[in-house]
Amino acid sequence: MKNPPTKLMLRLKSVSRDIDEKDLVQVDNNDPINFASANSNHNNPWDNAYIALQENPDVSFAEPDIESGDLCYSYQQEIEERGEPDKASYQEFIDYWPHPKEASIWHLGDDFSQLKKAREEVAALPNKKTVRIAHFDTGYYKDHISFPAANIRKDLERDFVEGEEYRDHDAADSFDEGTLKMPGHGTGTLSILAGGKVSMPFCKFDDYIGLHDSIEIIPIRIAKSVVLLKSSAFVKALDYVANELNKSDATRVHVITMSMGGLASGAWADMVNMAYEKGIFIVTAAGNNFKKLPTRTLIFPARFNRVVAACGVTYDLSPYAKLHGDASFSIMEGNYGPRSLMNTAIAAFTPNVPWASYRFTDVVGLKGDGTSSATPQVASAAALYYCKYYDELEALPEPWMRVEAIRNALFSSAAKTINHDDRDVEKYFGNGILKAWDMLQVKVPPATTLVKQKEDKVAFPFFKVIFGIRAMEENDQSEEDMLETELMQLVLSDPALQELLQSEEKKLEDLNREQQKRLAEKILQNNKASEKLKESMQLLLNQLDIL
Incomplete structure (x- = not known):
């Protein structure tokens, strides 16, 4: 039995003629948001989002439309x-x-x-x-x-x-x-x-x-x-x-x-x-x-x-x-x-x-x-x-x-x-x-x-902070932002990650080498993690084993 199509929320760098303006959410100082069904049908909705980013050059960010309370x-x-x-x-x-x-x-x-x-x-x-x-x-x-x-x-x-x-x-x-x-x-x-x-x-x-x-x-x-x-x-x-x-x-x-x-x-x-x-x-x-x-x-x-x-x-x-x-x-x-x-x-x-x-x-x-x-x-x-x-x-x-x-x-x-x-x-x-x-x-x-608050952004900079490197090339910033958003979702829904991070009171940069490896391993074991995220985690885990 096939999975129902994943609903996505997409930031669009440019808007094609077949998208009606009334179907777009206009966002001041940012790309408009469009709601669409994924063309792919992977088991994990985040994998469908990564594919949408890769296949459409007009997309600057994609994420699945989830029932977040249920998670x-x-x-x-x-x-x-x-x-x-x-x-x-x-x-x-x-x-x-x-x-x-x-x-x-x-x-x-x-x-x-x-x-x-x-x-x-x-x-x-x-x-x-x-x-x-x-x-x-x-x-x-x-x-x-x-x-x-x-x-x-x-x-x-x-x-x-x-x-x-x-x-x-x-x-x-x-x-x-x-x-x-x-x-x-x-x-x-x-x-x-x-x-x-x-x-x-x-x-x-x-x-x-x-x-x-x-x-x-x-x-x-x-x-x-x-x-x-x-x-x-x-x-x-x-x-x-x-x-x-x-x-x-x-x-x-x-x-x-x-x-x-x-x-x-x-x-x-x-x-x-x-x-x-x-x-x-x-x-x-x-x-x-x-x-x-x-x-x-x-x-x-x-x-x-x-x-x-x-x-x-x-x-x-x-x-x-x-x-x-x-x-x-x-x-x-x-x-x-x-x-x-x-x-x-x-x-x-x-x-x-x-x-x-x-x-x-x-x-x-x-x-x-x-x-x-x-x-x-x-x-x-x-x-x-x-x-x-x-x-x-x-x-x-x-x-x-x-x-x-x-x-x-x-x-x-x-x-x-x-x-x-x-x-x-x-x-x-x-x-x-x-x-x-x-x-x-x-x-x-x-x-x-009066002091203006910093612009809000979802971030869990595991790749950048833990390893002191950029996980991807500069032109893959959108994918990196998506990986951080997915990671943040996992941290909030996985008690094992919460325990390791001491209810997030422990900063990423304070994790020792063994704790870094355990964090990567727990993400690899999480059945809600996308294949794309697991691939990235495995690469980083391999680097930790070599270093």
């Missing part, structure tokens, strides 16, 4: 189902994580995110402008009591899930069932971001769960579930936001929140760079793991330095991670690290925060967990800051400066505290813990003090 959660078959909860169980906290003694919506308080105080300050401001937030997720449930119908831009919502082209203007969730698929995920994250006014007598709460004043939400469905995110869906969603919606002030998006992610993608880097240059603030989830598998480090696009990574901090200000050997396949934990990536990360509160249940239209429970729950809190703070300082941000001479001004306020106001033995805030929380009201007190700095 990240390669241990999903070992994870226990949480069972069918009843209504009463939603009123209880997850007991193996810190939580208050009594049921409450605690994360909004002054001792935690300060989001309630911050949104009240912004609501009291006169003559506010509207701030638009694009919500990249699995969609929403319009019949849920928390659904913020008045704030939803129905005319702008979109669906970029493959096979759902017939409903491209409808971002409602289809609630796919199955282990780790987390049906209703978008409904839950939307409730944290902009949940409406809900009465919850069991925890003495009768208020708005999320933002509601001077904001508009644009729901964008990019996946059926958190483990079925196709790389192309994120590219198409960012194309829609950064290219189409950005044309008019009436539709322009200021903030993007995405509570999912996956493996490395060169096309993702291209799109993130373009969105950053256009002044769009992006926050995405750091990722989750079970028993530190397959990785406990940040996933993409949270790894990009032009994206803010949302990590987790619990009720007692300890890391959202089991650090003393009590992890298991039934306990989800939040990702963090390596340290080299934490300078663009921040922690927000999870688990045991509100979560709208798709199973019951009238239930908002207290079991919100994962870095998925932290992400919309950071997006909320960024949107509130944009509301308060709208004119000052818009007056900055370059659009990217808006992102940097927001990040400056977000990071500088974060609480540098942690409830953990080693007191290492940066290791687990990056810049600290979200403090939304304190953030509002940080004024927009002068443009001359």
